[in-house]
Amino acid sequence: MWDAELDVVIAGAGGCGLIAALAAAEKGLEVAVFEKTEFILGNTAASAGMIPAAGTRFQKEKGIFETAEEMAEDILKKNHYESDSELTLALCQESARLIEWMVDSLGIELSLVEEFSYPGQRNRRMHAPKSRSGLELIKKLRMEVSNRDNIYLTLKSELTDVIIENGKVSGVEVDTSHGKQKIKAEKVILATNGFGANKDLVNKYIPEIADALYFGYEANTGEAIKIGEKIGAALDCLTAYQGHSAVDEAHGILVTWGTIMMGGFMVNKEGQRFGDEAQGYSEFAKEILLQPDKHGYIIFDEDIYDQLLSIEDFKNIAEMNGFKSAETVVELAEKLKIDGEALINTMEEFELATERGKDAFGRKHFPKKLTGKLYGIRVVPALFHTQGGLKINTHAQVLNNNNEVIENLYAGGGAAVGVSGKNSYGYMSGNGLLAALGFGKIAGDHAAKTIQERVENK
Numbered sequence: 354m355w356d357a358e359l360d361v362v363i364a365g366a367g368g369c370g371l372i373a374a375l376a377a378a379e380k381g382l383e384v385a386v387f388e389k390t391e392f393i394l395g396n397t398a399a400s401a402g403m404i405p406a407a408g409t410r411f412q413k414e415k416g417i418f419e420t421a422e423e424m425a426e427d428i429l430k431k432n433h434y435e436s437d438s439e440l441t442l443a444l445c446q447e448s449a450r451l452i453e454w455m456v457d458s459l460g461i462e463l464s465l466v467e468e469f470s471y472p473g474q475r476n477r478r479m480h481a482p483k484s485r486s487g488l489e490l491i492k493k494l495r496m497e498v499s500n501r502d503n504i505y506l507t508l509k510s511e512l513t514d515v516i517i518e519n520g521k522v523s524g525v526e527v528d529t530s531h532g533k534q535k536i537k538a539e540k541v542i543l544a545t546n547g548f549g550a551n552k553d554l555v556n557k558y559i560p561e562i563a564d565a566l567y568f569g570y571e572a573n574t575g576e577a578i579k580i581g582e583k584i585g586a587a588l589d590c591l592t593a594y595q596g597h598s599a600v601d602e603a604h605g606i607l608v609t610w611g612t613i614m615m616g617g618f619m620v621n622k623e624g625q626r627f628g629d630e631a632q633g634y635s636e637f638a639k640e641i642l643l644q645p646d647k648h649g650y651i652i653f654d655e656d657i658y659d660q661l662l663s664i665e666d667f668k669n670i671a672e673m674n675g676f677k678s679a680e681t682v683v684e685l686a687e688k689l690k691i692d693g694e695a696l697i698n699t700m701e702e703f704e705l706a707t708e709r710g711k712d713a714f715g716r717k718h719f720p721k722k723l724t725g726k727l728y729g730i731r732v733v734p735a736l737f738h739t740q741g742g743l744k745i746n747t748h749a750q751v752l753n754n755n756n757e758v759i760e761n762l763y764a765g766g767g768a769a770v771g772v773s774g775k776n777s778y779g780y781m782s783g784n785g786l787l788a789a790l791g792f793g794k795i796a797g798d799h800a801a802k803t804i805q806e807r808v809e810n811k
C-alpha cells in the first residue's frame with residue numbers, strides 16, 4: 354500500500370515546516386518535507402523576518418529583562434484575551450529557546466531589532482536577520498535543510514490527504530510529479546499555512562477583508578483546514594487574520610509601520626485622518642477599505658526616513674523613488690495628488706495633538722514632532738495571512754471536537770490556530786512567525802521525543 358516509509362512527514366516548506374524538519378532531524382529521525390510549489394518561499398519569505406521572543410540573551414545584552422509571562426500578557430491584551438492562554442504562554446516560553454537554538458545550532462544570525470517597538474509590545478523583543486527580511490531567513494533555513502542527509506525535501510508535491518488507520522494517523526497522500534503517492538509516517542506535521550489565497554474561504558469566514566489585496570503566498574489555499582475538517586479535527590478562530598495597512602502597491606512592497614510608530618500619520622485622498630493609526634496596522638486595514646478609492650497616504654519626516662533606510666524593503670522603495678518628498682505640505686500634497694488645504698489643516702491638528710499627547714481618535718502615541726523635509730507614500734490595505742486553523746494543544750498536537758488528541762498528527766503556523774484571538778485587532782506583530790517557528794519547533798521536538806520513547810520501550 355505504501356510508496357515510502359519515514360519517521361516524520363511534513364507538508365509545507367515554509368518557516369514552520371523547515372523548522373519542524375530541522376528539529377526532528379537533529380534527533381536523528383528520517384524526515385520528508387513535501388512542498389506544493391516549485392519554490393521554497395511561502396509567506397515566510399515575504400515576511401519582515403521579525404520573530405518575537407522574551408528573555409533572550411540578545412535582550413539581556415541590551416539591558417532588557419522580561420519574562421514569557423509578560424510577553425504572553427502583551428499578546429493576550431492585544432487580542433482582548435481571546436486566544437487560548439495556555440497555548441499563548443507555551444509559545445512565549447518556547448520563544449527564547451527557539452531564537453538561541455536558531456543562532457547556536459542552525460547558525461542563523463539574528464539580532465534584536467532596536468529601531469522601534471511595535472504596537473502593544475512593552476519591550477524591544479523582535480529578533481531578525483540583518484536585512485530584516487524573511488527571504489534571508491528562509492534561504493538560511495533551506496541551506497540548513499540541504500546540509501542534513503536525513504531530510505528529504507520534495508518540491509511540486511501537494512498534500513492531498515491524511516491517512517487514518519485504527520483511529521490513528523499513519524501517513525499521507527501526496528500528489529507528486531510522479532503521480533499520487535502514499536507515504537507512511539509515524540508522525541505527520543501540517544505546515545501548509547492558512548487559507549488567505551482561497552477567496553471562497555476568505556469570503557466565508559472573514560468577509561470584512563475579502564475586498565483587500567491578498568499579499569501572501571498564492572499556494573496557501575487552506576488544505577490543512579479542509580483535510581483536518583474531513584478527519585474530524587476541531588477548527589478554531591477562523592475569523593482571525595493579519596491585515597496590513599501599508600502596501601506600496603506600485604512596487605508590491607510592504608511599507609514598514611515604523612513610519613507610523615516613529616511619529617508619522619495616515620490620511621485619505623481628501624487629506625483627512627480617519628483613526629488611531631498606532632492601535633495596530635492589522636485592524637487599521639479595514640478602516641482604509643472604507644475610505645475613498647480604498648487607499649491611504651502615510652506622511653512622515655526626514656528623520657524617520659533616514660532611520661528606516663536600514664530596513665531592506667524600505668530602502669528598496671526609496672531606491673525606486675517610491676516615496677515623494679517636499680519642503681512644504683502643499684508641495685507634498687501636490688506630489689501625492691491629495692487635497693493640499695485639507696492636509697495643511699490636518700498637519701496643524703496633528704502638531705497640536707503631538708504637543709498634547711492625545712487626539713480626537715484616541716491616539717496617545719506621539720513620539721516626536723515632525724520636522725524638516727516631509728515624505729509621503731500612497732498605500733493600500735492587504736490581507737497577509739489567516740490566523741485561525743486546526744485546534745492544537747501545547748505540544749502542537751491536533752485535537753478533535755472532544756478536545757482529544759488525534760494520534761500522530763501535529764500542526765503549526767498558519768495551518769493551526771494561532772494566538773491572535775478571533776478578530777483583526779488581535780494580531781500583534783510577530784504572532785505569525787512566532788506561531789510558525791515556535792509550533793514548528795515544538796511539533797518537531799515532540800514528534801522526535803515520542804518516537805524515541807517508543808523505540809526505547811520496545
Ligand SMILES: Cc1cc2nc3c(=O)[nH]c(=O)nc-3n(C[C@H](O)[C@H](O)[C@H](O)COP(=O)(O)OP(=O)(O)OC[C@H]3O[C@@H](n4cnc5c(N)ncnc54)[C@H](O)[C@@H]3O)c2cc1C
Nearest residue numbers: 365367368369389395396397400401512766767783785786
Ligand atoms: C508581507 C508579509 C510580512 C510579514 N511579516 C511578518 C513578520 O515580520 N513577523 C511575523 O511574525 N510574521 C510576519 N508575517 C506573517 C508570517 O509570514 C507568517 O505567519 C508565517 O510565515 C507563516 O509560516 P508558515 O510556515 O505557516 O507558512 P508559509 O511560510 O506560507 O509556508 C507554507 C508552505 O506550505 C506550502 N503549501 C501550501 N499548501 C500545501 C499543500 N497542500 N501541500 C504541500 N505544501 C503546501 C506553501 O506553498 C508554502 O511553501 C508576514 C506576512 C506577510 C505576507
